[in-house]
Amino acid sequence: MADQCAQSGKDNRSPIPVIRWEEPPEGPVVVLLDQRRLPAEEAELVCADVPALVDAIRTLAVRGAPLLGIAGAYGVALAAARGVDVGAAAAELAGARPTAVNLAVGVRRALAPYRAALAGGGDRRQAAEAALGAARALHREDAEASARMARHGLALLDDLLPGGAHRVLTHCNTGALVSGGEGTAFAVALEAHRAGRLSRLWVDETRPLLQGARLTAYEAARNGMPYTVLTDNAAGSLFAAGEVDAVLIGADRIAADGSVANKVGSYPLAVLARYHRVPFLVVAPVTTVDATTPDGASIEVEQRAGHEVTEVAVPWTAGAEGGGGIPVTPRGTRAYNPAFDVTPPELVTAIVTEEGVVSPVTTGALAVLCDRSRQVTI
Missing domain, CATH: 1.20.120.420 (translation initiation factor eif-2b, domain 1)
Incomplete structure (x- = not known):
């Protein structure tokens, strides 16, 4: 057919x-x-x-x-x-x-x-x-898991940040657009908003395809959340100004050792968060933990077409192979365009799942969590 x-x-x-x-x-x-x-x-x-x-x-x-x-x-x-x-x-x-x-x-x-x-x-x-x-x-x-992750995540935020007026920075899009429910990292921020404990949701644009500016802002506006969009390269300035209380991101794959592959741009946020002593939290279902991938170096990182970097199209409707957007670089420019980067476990404060929170992030702790999840499922 x-x-x-x-x-x-x-x-x-x-x-x-x-x-x-x-x-x-x-x-x-x-x-x-x-x-x-x-x-x-x-x-x-x-x-x-x-x-x-x-x-x-x-x-x-x-x-x-x-x-x-x-x-x-x-x-x-x-x-x-x-x-x-x-x-x-x-x-x-x-x-x-x-x-x-x-x-x-x-x-x-x-x-x-x-x-x-x-x-x-x-x-x-x-x-x-x-x-x-x-x-x-x-x-x-997945919808049920999303709700549990939101509750676990907000409890962790409240524990790490007593006082209740959370200013959270997020990257890419992790809400209802990626889930059978209300999402992963975004669902935690939404839970905080509904509880009256979200002061500001900082939204990275997430270049080159602007999943933050296009999609997370779209979901935040729909839910009446206080949000502000920033360019990815403005995040350091935001940390330096003391305006970020926590970073919340999702994950596309978590290796057995706790290394986290997520939308490119996540790793620099983890480095900034560590330097500025800000919690860096990963929110993902247990199914995202891949015990067959031993470490971050073993994660296959998808490389995407160069035109996503060398052209701009809004809304982005180009196919996987073609372009069709407005050129922003000289003709023939080569582009480096990994879809993801990998954050090592030592930079991750905690991984929040539907089955609970892992902190510190270690191979053993993740294995125990996954074993418990399998027992619950059975």
């Missing part, structure tokens, strides 16, 4: 789901909120096959570690329902963004019951239903 993606506009005044499964007469589809078009326009992307969904993942129409896991699971269910080669579709989905461990976790989550149903004598329809059930369960679980 050829790629099929269609777009439909939505009323800006009413929030819409970031991902959902639908079954129109022409067959099942995965519907996404197209994050490339925010904040200018809320538009949905309707993906009727796996190649379309993979393209949406690679071009950041859908993004963020927990949400990529959900998208991967729904992608397996879509392949099963459409009757294509599920194994090949799963491999394509899992490799779409190599640094984000949740994507592969979500793919495996739906693939396992699909294969088990077939092995148990079920037909392809029953196997497809098993995959969809797993995807929906993952979606629900």
